[in-house]
Amino acid sequence: MDDIDSAIVRELQRDARQTNRDLARTLGIAPSTCLERVRALRQRGVITGYRATVDLGALGRPVQALLSVRIRPMSREVIEGFKAYLIGLPEVLNVYVVAGGDDFLVHVAVPEVDDLHSLLMDRFSGRREVVDFRSSVIYQHVTKDVVGPLVAG
Amino acid sequence: MDDIDSAIVRELQRDARQTNRDLARTLGIAPSTCLERVRALRQRGVITGYRATVDLGALGRPVQALLSVRIRPMSREVIEGFKAYLIGLPEVLNVYVVAGGDDFLVHVAVPEVDDLHSLLMDRFSGRREVVDFRSSVIYQHVTKDVVGPLVAG
DNA sequence: GGGACTCGCCGAACGAAATTCGGCGCGTGC
DNA sequence: GCACGCGCCGAATTTCGTTCGGCGAGTCCC
Numbered sequence: 178m179d180d181i182d183s184a185i186v187r188e189l190q191r192d193a194r195q196t197n198r199d200l201a202r203t204l205g206i207a208p209s210t211c212l213e214r215v216r217a218l219r220q221r222g223v224i225t226g227y228r229a230t231v232d233l234g235a236l237g238r239p240v241q242a243l244l245s246v247r248i249r250p251m252s253r254e255v256i257e258g259f260k261a262y263l264i265g266l267p268e269v270l271n272v273y274v275v276a277g278g279d280d281f282l283v284h285v286a287v288p289e290v291d292d293l294h295s296l297l298m299d300r301f302s303g304r305r306e307v308v309d310f311r312s313s314v315i316y317q318h319v320t321k322d323v324v325g326p327l328v329a330g
Numbered sequence: 331m332d333d334i335d336s337a338i339v340r341e342l343q344r345d346a347r348q349t350n351r352d353l354a355r356t357l358g359i360a361p362s363t364c365l366e367r368v369r370a371l372r373q374r375g376v377i378t379g380y381r382a383t384v385d386l387g388a389l390g391r392p393v394q395a396l397l398s399v400r401i402r403p404m405s406r407e408v409i410e411g412f413k414a415y416l417i418g419l420p421e422v423l424n425v426y427v428v429a430g431g432d433d434f435l436v437h438v439a440v441p442e443v444d445d446l447h448s449l450l451m452d453r454f455s456g457r458r459e460v461v462d463f464r465s466s467v468i469y470q471h472v473t474k475d476v477v478g479p480l481v482a483g
Numbered sequence: 484g485g486g487a488c489t490c491g492c493c494g495a496a497c498g499a500a501a502t503t504c505g506g507c508g509c510g511t512g513c
Numbered sequence: 514g515c516a517c518g519c520g521c522c523g524a525a526t527t528t529c530g531t532t533c534g535g536c537g538a539g540t541c542c543c
Contacts, residue, residue, distance in 0.1 A: 186389075189382035193346050196500060207522050212502070223388040228381055228475065229342035235376040236339075236479045243428055243435060264472055267480055271473050275396055277466035282396060282435075288480060313430035319417055320424050322381065326389045327420055327441060349501095349529060360493045365531070 178223070181206065183325060185214055186223060190323045193227040233286045241270075241315040242293050244283040248306040251280065255306050262304075268296055290314070331376070334359065336478060338367055339376060343476045346380040391439040394423075394468040395446050399434040401459040408459050409433070415457075421449055443467070 184204055188195070201211035218224045233239060248259055256274065263272045263283055271284035287293055293312055301307050337357055341348070354364035371377045386392060401412055409427065416425045416436055424437035440446055446465055454460050 186382065186384055190384065191381075193380040193382045197502090198500065208500085209502080209504090209523075210521050213520085221388065222385050224382050225385050226383045226475075227346040228344075228383055229339065229346045229377050230379045230381055231339055231343065231477060232375050232378050233477070235374065236477065238480060243426060260470070260472065264474060267478070269474060270477060271471070273396060273468050274470040275466040275468050277464070279466070282466075286477070311430070313428040313432070315426050315428050317413070317427040318424070319413065321417060321422060322379075324384060324386070324389065324423060324439070325420070327391060350531095351529065361529085362494075362531075362533090363492050366491085 178326075182214060182218060182223070185211070185218060187323050187325055189215070189224065189227075237288055238268075238286040240288065240290055240293065241284065241286045241318060243313045243315060244281075244285060244297070244301070245279040245311045245313070246281040246283060246301065246307060247278075247309040248280050249308045250306075256280075259304070259306055266296075266300060268292075284315075331479075335367060335371060335376070338364070338371060340476050340478055342368070342377065342380075386439045390441055391421075393441065393443055393446065394437065394439045394471060396466045396468060397434075397436040397438060397450070397454070398432040398464045398466070399436060399454065399460060400431075400462040401433050402461045403459075404433065412457070412459055419449075419453060421445075421453075437468075 181204055185200065188200055188203060197212050197215070198208050200215075201208040204211060206214075215224070233241070246259075248255060259281065260272055260274060263269050263281070266285075268285045268287050269283055270286055273282040273284075274280065275282055285293070285296065287296060293314070297310060297312060301310050334357055338353065341353055341356060350365050350368070351361050353368075354361040357364060359367075368377070386394065399412075401408060412434065413425055413427060416422050416434070419438075421438045421440050422436055423439055426435040426437075427433065428435055438446070438449065440449060446467070450463060450465060454463050
């Protein structure tokens with residue numbers, strides 16, 4: 178995990194479909210060497226995959242929200258079961274299991290604001306483990322495209 | 331945006347580096363046709379980019395948290411300024427600007443739990459617009475890898 | 484109802500890229 | 514100082530991306 182590996186990770190986060198030759202050229206190394214390092218990063222689990230990012234608006238789901246959910250009891254079975262249930266819902270984008278006041282934070286995307294209400298009523302309020310929930314509409318969501326190691330504390 | 335386009339989007343979210351030939355084969359269309367459709371999806375803005383996903387633990391940042399922040403005043407300048415400030419912080423992964431009790435939800439990743447405290451003290455508590463904040467350690471974070479259009483309300 | 488036009492798909496051809504592999508240089512350890 | 518090992522390189526081979534001409538179906542207009 179030297180500087181070249183960091184640069185590879187950075188570049189592939191920026192554009193995962195750039196050719197190996199281009200990547201090697203920007204790094205100043207041979208394509209074969211670059212390929213070898215990329216494969217090593219993949220095998221070591223540093224790079225976990227390559228994903229296309231989509232515009233949710235273009236997919237007809239422009240409205241996003243964060244749902245805070247409290248569940249009881251906080252047993253492993255209930256938590257895992259509820260988490261699996263959430264992942265199965267097509268509206269769900271991310272599930273955060275958190276410490277603190279809330280137990281789950283669920284990132285969802287739906288076509289309209291009304292669908293948020295339907296989602297909560299039809300998919301959450303009926304479940305026995307859910308003791309409380311609250312929804313916050315997301316005005317803006319910015320994802321940092323490139324993530325690297327922290328340089329200095 | 332027919333079934334084939336949806337399948338392309340789904341497949342490229344699953345693996346953005348699969349070859350165009352493989353993609354065409356799974357869809358049952360010619361590689362040239364597939365290439366054309368992928369380009370169209372890209373140009374229409376449905377596919378916004380291709381990113382490598384990394385393991386934050388392998389990058390030395392295994393501890394994640396969600397920071398809830400309230401700021402005042404809620405003017406456009408203050409919000410945009412604070413958002414830009416957050417994006418500039420290397421610890422930050424995502425920034426959600428939300429309605430409701432909190433104004434910002436900040437997803438961060440740091441090497442150790444202690445770094446959370448340092449981050450809050452050094453980067454948040456000193457800023458004038460920040461009136462309140464709270465941190466929740468993330469026990470688990472599951473991202474749905476493939477996002478598609480909603481089929482039935 | 485028929486003809487022409489348009490749009491999207493296909494398949495071959497060409498250029499470029501991925502991948503492999505043998506060899507070389509440098510650093511390390513003995 | 515010598516031998517070993519690791520990583521990098523560059524050419525060769527295979528595979529892939531990309532272009533382009535043609536074809537068929539569907540449509541619109543006459």
